[in-house]
Amino acid sequence: MEKQEWLLGIDLGGTTVKLAFVNKEGTIVEKWEIPTNLVDNGIHIVSEIASSVKEKMGKWPKAALVAAGMGAPGPVDFETGSIYVAVNIGWRNYPLKSRLERELGIPVVVDNDANMASYGEFWKGTGEGTNDLVCITLGTGVGGGIIANQELVHGVSGAGGELGHITVIPEGGASCNCGKTGCIETIASATGIVRLTLEEINKKPESLIANRYRDQGLITSKDLFECVEEHDEASAAVLDKVAKYLGLTAAHVGNCLNPDKIVFGGGVSRAGEVLLSPVRAYFQQYAFPRVAESTSLECASLGNDAGVIGAAGLAYKQYGN
Amino acid sequence: MEKQEWLLGIDLGGTTVKLAFVNKEGTIVEKWEIPTNLVDNGIHIVSEIASSVKEKMGKWPKAALVAAGMGAPGPVDFETGSIYVAVNIGWRNYPLKSRLERELGIPVVVDNDANMASYGEFWKGTGEGTNDLVCITLGTGVGGGIIANQELVHGVSGAGGELGHITVIPEGGASCNCGKTGCIETIASATGIVRLTLEEINKKPESLIANRYRDQGLITSKDLFECVEEHDEASAAVLDKVAKYLGLTAAHVGNCLNPDKIVFGGGVSRAGEVLLSPVRAYFQQYAFPRVAESTSLECASLGNDAGVIGAAGLAYKQYGN
Numbered sequence: 001m002e003k004q005e006w007l008l009g010i011d012l013g014g015t016t017v018k019l020a021f022v023n024k025e026g027t028i029v030e031k032w033e034i035p036t037n038l039v040d041n042g043i044h045i046v047s048e049i050a051s052s053v054k055e056k057m058g059k060w061p062k063a064a065l066v067a068a069g070m071g072a073p074g075p076v077d078f079e080t081g082s083i084y085v086a087v088n089i090g091w092r093n094y095p096l097k098s099r100l101e102r103e104l105g106i107p108v109v110v111d112n113d114a115n116m117a118s119y120g121e122f123w124k125g126t127g128e129g130t131n132d133l134v135c136i137t138l139g140t141g142v143g144g145g146i147i148a149n150q151e152l153v154h155g156v157s158g159a160g161g162e163l164g165h166i167t168v169i170p171e172g173g174a175s176c177n178c179g180k181t182g183c184i185e186t187i188a189s190a191t192g193i194v195r196l197t198l199e200e201i202n203k204k205p206e207s208l209i210a211n212r213y214r215d216q217g218l219i220t221s222k223d224l225f226e227c228v229e230e231h232d233e234a235s236a237a238v239l240d241k242v243a244k245y246l247g248l249t250a251a252h253v254g255n256c257l258n259p260d261k262i263v264f265g266g267g268v269s270r271a272g273e274v275l276l277s278p279v280r281a282y283f284q285q286y287a288f289p290r291v292a293e294s295t296s297l298e299c300a301s302l303g304n305d306a307g308v309i310g311a312a313g314l315a316y317k318q319y320g321n
Numbered sequence: 322m323e324k325q326e327w328l329l330g331i332d333l334g335g336t337t338v339k340l341a342f343v344n345k346e347g348t349i350v351e352k353w354e355i356p357t358n359l360v361d362n363g364i365h366i367v368s369e370i371a372s373s374v375k376e377k378m379g380k381w382p383k384a385a386l387v388a389a390g391m392g393a394p395g396p397v398d399f400e401t402g403s404i405y406v407a408v409n410i411g412w413r414n415y416p417l418k419s420r421l422e423r424e425l426g427i428p429v430v431v432d433n434d435a436n437m438a439s440y441g442e443f444w445k446g447t448g449e450g451t452n453d454l455v456c457i458t459l460g461t462g463v464g465g466g467i468i469a470n471q472e473l474v475h476g477v478s479g480a481g482g483e484l485g486h487i488t489v490i491p492e493g494g495a496s497c498n499c500g501k502t503g504c505i506e507t508i509a510s511a512t513g514i515v516r517l518t519l520e521e522i523n524k525k526p527e528s529l530i531a532n533r534y535r536d537q538g539l540i541t542s543k544d545l546f547e548c549v550e551e552h553d554e555a556s557a558a559v560l561d562k563v564a565k566y567l568g569l570t571a572a573h574v575g576n577c578l579n580p581d582k583i584v585f586g587g588g589v590s591r592a593g594e595v596l597l598s599p600v601r602a603y604f605q606q607y608a609f610p611r612v613a614e615s616t617s618l619e620c621a622s623l624g625n626d627a628g629v630i631g632a633a634g635l636a637y638k639q640y641g642n
Contacts, residue, residue, distance in 0.1 A: 075611060132476055146577060148469040155453055155579025157615035165609035166576045170569055179610050248491055252573045255487045256467060258476025288486035289500050290396060294478035 004060075007315045008053060008068035008104070011113060011307030012036065014088040017049060020305070021056070021063070022312035024320060026124035028305060029063075030056065041090030050103035067107045067319035069311030071116030072096060075158035081110040084158060107319045113307055115152050115161060118145025120310025121263050125302040130260035134253050135300065136163050136246075138268035141177070142185040142192075148257060152314075164189070166252055168245040184249045188242050190268050193221040196241060200234045207234035225271040239278060246275075247282025254283065254291045265300030272299060325381075328636045329374060329389035329425070332434060332628030333357065335409040338370060341626070342377070342384070343633035345641060347445035349626060350384075351377065362411030371424035388428045388640035390632030392437030393417060396479035402431040405479060428640045434628055436473050436482060439466025441631025442584050446623040451581035455574050456621065457484050457567075459589035462498070463506040463513075469578060473635075485510070487573055489566040505570045509563050511589050514542040517562060521555045528555035546592040560599060567596075568603025575604065575612045586621030593620060 006029060011018040013036060020031035034052050037044045057065065074086035081097020100108045111119075118127075118135035127133040131150055137143040144163030146153040153160040164185035165178050173182020174195065186192045197219055201210040209227040213219045227235035250262050262283075264276065276297060284292045302309055327350060332339040334357060341352035355373050358365045378386065395407035402418020421429045432440075439448075439456035448454035452471055458464040465484030467474040474481040485506035486499050494503020495516065507513045518540055522531040530548040534540045548556035571583050583604075585597065597618060605613045623630055 130477075132474065132481070146469075148467075148474045149472045151470045151472075153453065153469045153578055155612070155616075156451075156581045157579060157611055159579040159609055159611040159615070160453070160577070162576055162579070162609050162612065165612075166573055167569065167607040170565075170607065180607070244491075248488065252487055253577055255483055256481070256574055256577050257474055258478060258480040258483070260477045286488040286491065286501070288480055288483050290478055290480040291476075291483065291486075294480070295476075 003064040004062055005066045005320075006063050007312035007320065008065050008106075009308030009310070009312035009315070010049060010068060010070040011116065011311060012045070012070060012072045012089070013113075014073065017045070018304070018308050019049070019052065019056075020308035020312065021060075021065075022309060024316060026309060026313060028309065031305070031308060032056065036089070038090060042086075042094075045089070046096070046099045046103055049100070053104065065104070065106050067109070067315040068100065068104055069109045069111070069116065069313070069315035070096065070100060071111055071113035071307050071311050073113050076110055076112050076154075077158060078111060078154045081108065083110070107315075109311075109315050109318045111152065111311075111314060112145075112158065112161075114143035115145040115154070116310040116314065117265060117306035118147060118161070118310065119152060119314050120302050120306035120308075121265065121300050122147045122310070123313035124309055125306060126263045126298050126300055127261055132257055132259035134163075134257060134259045134262045136250070136253075136262065136264050137266040138188055138190070138264060139266035140190055142183075142189045143266075146253075146257065163249065163253060166249050168248055184245055188246045188249075188268070190221045193224055193238070193242055193268065194219060196238050197221075197224050197235075200238050204234040208232035209235045221268050221271070225274050228274055239275070243275065243278035244282050247279045248286050250279065250283045250297060251286035251291075254287045254295045258291050259295055262295060262297050263300050264297070265306060269299055324385040325383055326387045327384050328633035328641065329386050329427075330629030330631070330633035330636070331370060331389060331391040332437065332632060333366070333391060333393045333410070334434070335394065338366070339625070339629050340370070340373065340377075341629035341633065342381070342386075343630060345637060347630060347634060349630065352626070352629060353377065357410070359411060363407075363415075366410070367417070367420045367424055370421070374425065386425070386427050388430070388636040389421065389425055390430045390432070390437065390634070390636035391417065391421060392432055392434035392628050392632050394434050397431055397433050397475075398479060399432060399475045402429065404431070428636075430636050430639045432473065432632075432635060433466075433479065433482075435464035436466040436475070437631040437635065438586060438627035439468060439482070439631065440473060440635050441623050441627035441629075442586065442621050443468045443631070444634035445630055446627060447584045447619050447621055448582055453578055453580035455484075455578060455580045455583045457571070457583065457585050458587040459509055459511070459585060460587035461511055463504075463510045464587075467578065484570065484574060487570050489569055505566055509567045509570075509589070511542045514545055514559070514563055514589065515540060517559050518542075518545050518556070521559050525555035529553035530556045542589050542592070546595050549595055560596070564596065564599035565603050568600045569607050571600065571604045571618060572607035572612075575608045575616045579612050580616055583616060583618050584621050585618070586627060590620050
């Protein structure tokens with residue numbers, strides 16, 4: 001009997017490494033996590049991944065791994081598969097592809113984690129069946145990935161799809177981790193939303209969201225969306241600002257690429273239509289009419305699995321004949 | 322003796338049709354123009370092109386046309402080669418590819434004129450040798466074209482690369498022909514520059530540019546750049562505004578795609594470094610640092626030939642052996 005052929009998807013984060021065996025139809029067969037070993041600037045990560053994979057594969061004598069894909073948090077030289085820099089891991093010019101290929105004995109494709117998640121949505125998520133897709137990930141920061149003509153766009157130095165650093169407030173915007181000011185990340189990330197919410201709480205100390213802040217001692221973007229649904233005006237004002245600049249960002253990307261879909265993922269996007277509906281309204285206002293009519297804004301569908309599914313999918317595309 | 326194999330490049334404009342025989346190295350062998358016949362909603366254009374081409378080919382018994390490319394002013398369904406709408410010509414859902422193939426007897430590829438010009442710069446102009454290229458054409462309007470992973474990006478309804486309608490003034494911007502307000506086209510097109518210059522002349526009636534306006538009875542973007550070089554403060558203020566928003570636009574596109582180059586073409590770009598130098602400064606301010614370091618801003622090099630060369634180049638890519 002022939003062996004079943006699977007792909008290995010790996011999604012490297014600052015605290016855990018997500019792993020999954022994925023079949024050629026894009027279904028996860030098994031998934032698990034191991035802690036990210038940051039000791040010695042991450043030098044043990046690759047061998048620990050390989051040991052864990054070999055152990056898990058021992059349970060599946062009728063299956064074989066064809067290839068692996070791995071997403072890493074930082075810009076990647078896609079041609080060579082080396083990581084330019086991954087600050088949270090400790091890697092700099094790290095030859096991830098060759099190290100992992102040696103340890104696993106199968107071909108490996110390496111890409112930026114946001115690109116891998118975008119490729120996941122393209123292969124098996126909200127973007128399935130599209131030709132051109134843009135993903136905007138609203139998490140602690142704002143990331144992104146672009147697929148044009150069914151190919152990921154990496155750019156000349158691996159910064160293609162860095163949508164979080166689109167400047168939406170050209171003058172007097174808040175400082176961003178990237179060194180600039182006024183990036184959409186300072187507004188539409190979980191961190192940015194909390195910052196804007198705290199500013200509004202100062203201005204409206206009698207609002208529902210201000211009361212909630214005093215009760216809980218802290219506030220999250222989830223609180224904001226909940227208070228919007230309870231018709232709190234202060235919260236609505238924050239959401240309006242977030243939606244406006246996110247709609248503007250989507251319009252910029254839309255006017256560049258006119259993709260089939262712009263898909264929002266990450267923790268903040270779990271708010272769903274409460275967020276998406278006003279974002280769409282601003283998108284309609286700022287997008288070229290032909291783009292406004294044809295590019296749709298939707299929520300991602302793969303959640304935290306997008307990274308491993310995308311990594312497996314890209315491995316399949318590159319090596320899975 | 323074997324026949325020389327050439328490509329035919331066609332660039333359709335509202336007043337003239339530019340035509341060229343181009344060899345496989347991308348060199349123009351012969352170029353000429355015919356008037357655009359707008360009678361009966363442009364129904365005669367294709368047959369007049371074919372007659373003209375056949376007549377010219379009569380002079381070259383040792384050459385044969387392999388394929389043709391044609392750029393048209395409007396969004397194109399790239400798959401079918403039909404023109405969704407070309408307002409200035411009178412076409413709507415016009416099957417240009419099939420009509421031209423029937424008349425010429427060779428395979429034809431059809432695309433938007435701005436895309437063809439961008440492809441020209443990619444094949445044989447400033448963008449030669451790049452993997453990812455963005456062209457921004459500053460003419461009567463502002464157009465654009467995007468090449469990612471060496472392929473033109475058309476988008477789901479042919480509006481990919483419509484960079485002129487990126488919204489740079491989200492509130493209170495000038496009205497644009499597209500129906501929106503605040504598009505970069507309202508600022509950095511020849512028309513937009515004249516509008517801003519006239520506003521500044523009203524505010525600074527003693528300036529050099531105001532005097533020139535009174536002397537000549539009209540003013541062009543060329544006048545503006547000349548007065549900047551003569552250190553006229555009013556003109557410098559206009560240029561600063563144009564450069565700021567053009568730099569912001571370039572940064573938006575750069576943050577999306579991190580292309581090797583962003584190339585400026587069209588009549589306004591003939592100003593050269595007077596324009597490009599301040600645009601670069603604003604680009605540095607608004608682009609993600611990694612993009613600011615790696616994406617360069619340059620002037621186009623093919624001038625008015627970009628359209629026919631790009632059309633020939635795309636025909637070669639699609640059908641040239």
